[in-house]
Amino acid sequence: MRHFISFVLALAISTSLAFGQPDSCRLRISVITCAPGAELYSLFGHTALRITDSTRHQDVVFNYGTFDFSDPDFYSKFVRGKLDYFLNPEPFDGFMQFYQEEQRGITEQELNMTCAEKQALLEALKTNLQGSNKYYKYDFLFDNCTSRVRDQVQHNIPGVTMQAPLVPEGTTFRNMIHVYLDNGGQPWSKLGIDLLLGSRMDRPVTVNESMFLPDYLLKGVDSAKKGDKTPLVLQKKQLFSASPDLSPQNKHVPLIVFSVIAVVVLLLSQWKQKAGTTLMLIIDSIGLYVTGLVGVLLLFMWFCTDHVACAANYNLLWALPTNLLAGFFIYKRPTWVRKYFLYLAFLQIAVLVAWIFLPQQLNIAFLPVVIITAWRSFQLTFK
Structure with a gap:
């Protein structure tokens, strides 16, 4: 029943967005960053886009991190890297409730955008919801729920720059992942990841690549400037403060x-x-x-x-x-x-x-x- 209700709500939201023509100056667009959780699947955090439309009284989160767990070939597709992830619009209240229940902090960065930029981003999301456009092959490093948000922001806000170094020079993908695995007390998961993931994890990341993790996209958006040199972030709020209960193990x-x-x-x-x-x-x-x-x-x-x-x-x-x-x-x-x-x-x-x-x-x-x-x-x- 819960999945059916979520489906109906998502359908209603996407239909409304598809046919409505809201005044883009009444739109409020934010990057939502959710703190890491205690389980491995949530250990690296999460990113989504929030769009609030005051004229239509809608508050929607666009989430690129969803997949169909009921797919009969789920495990086979997941192992072979062929599992489709997709963009899913959902009510913000339900989104917020889920992360509150998991005791994971939520940070919001409202973006400083013109009416035209807001409309362009909304249109891009609407296009992304149509048919097969909503699906993509998830890649942990280069195409995930966070990098998709990063790309939408960069592509639809002309002149935006996120070039301030976010990690020390020479930092690799593996270095960044290790920090989360160590902090989360996951030494055996770290061992398995180091076993399965090859040498492509060990080249230094660029500034843009370092934003494949939510916390680093948050930092990148914080430091970003628009083409006119004004800050990209209009205001930043901590919507929910919490930390999950962790049971750290010795990393050795x-x-x-x-x-x-x-x-x-x-x-x-x-x-x-x-x-x-x-x-x-x-x-x-x-x-x-x-x-x-x-x-x-x-x-x-x-x-x-x-x-x-x-x-x-x-x-x-x-x-x-x-x-x-x-x-x-x-x-x-x-x-x-x-x-x-x-x-x-x-x-x-x-x-x-x-x-x-x-x-x-x-x-x-x-x-x-x-x-x-x-x-x-x-x-x-x-x-």
């Missing part, structure tokens, strides 16, 4: 866990009895299967999905898909498998030497994995 928890596992494996490898040798072969085979499957996953995300950030992933230097095959021959160890382990050992040493020079920032928690893989590969070569 994965490193500690993997280090303990590596030490245990190292100690067990010194057990020379037959039982110890058998146990180590089981552990080694499991390690090869796991790293091999991870490598297959990374290749799939690179070549078989539309997630551009998953391309050129240097984690494939330690998570080799070929480990999966080697795991099946570890017990008999024919000559080619021994050579494979020698190659694997030298490759892991090379990764360790080049760790800080690679064009991708590898998560430090994987360091014990690389070290123990090198150690065990040498032992398997010469035993």
Whole structure:
């Protein structure tokens, strides 16, 4: 019922906007920034556009961050990067209530716009609501709910500039994301993101690119100037002040866990009895299967999905898909498998030497994995 009511309200709003011709000078247009939440999906915050029409008594939020969770192929499309997000108009009161319930602060920046600029932006949104125009392929870095708002503002306010540096020089996409994951106490999510997202995350961001996150678009709009050098923000308000309850974990928890596992494996490898040798072969085979499957996953995300950030992933230097095959021959160890382990050992040493020079920032928690893989590969070569 709730989804049906939301659909009816959205339809009524979009129909009214499509056929009405409001006096644009009676429009009030704002950028709405919602603070990060406690869950991973909300950890980076949210951005939307608010348009208030005093003549028609409408207060509408245009939200680019919506998708159809009821789609029967939702999970398949999400994994493959083919899930359609869309622009959705909704009443401001309902929008506000949702974020209040989640205890997430809401900041409003009313934009300093002429009547013509307001009308142009409204027309752009109306066009964006028509048919297939409302859908887009979500990209976390380059095409998301925040970047869409940024682009609408820049395209419909002539001469607006947002060129003040918002992050220190050399800051990368990964650096920016890490701040939120660390502050939100999400060390395992950080590990997973660092595993799946490749080297495209590690180039320095431009000023415009840094505004892919809501807090940085807020800063960019704050510092922006129009063509006549007047500030873009007419006034700024804190509509709701709150902070979600967070349960932060030590950001080094994965490193500690993997280090303990590596030490245990190292100690067990010194057990020379037959039982110890058998146990180590089981552990080694499991390690090869796991790293091999991870490598297959990374290749799939690179070549078989539309997630551009998953391309050129240097984690494939330690998570080799070929480990999966080697795991099946570890017990008999024919000559080619021994050579494979020698190659694997030298490759892991090379990764360790080049760790800080690679064009991708590898998560430090994987360091014990690389070290123990090198150690065990040498032992398997010469035993």
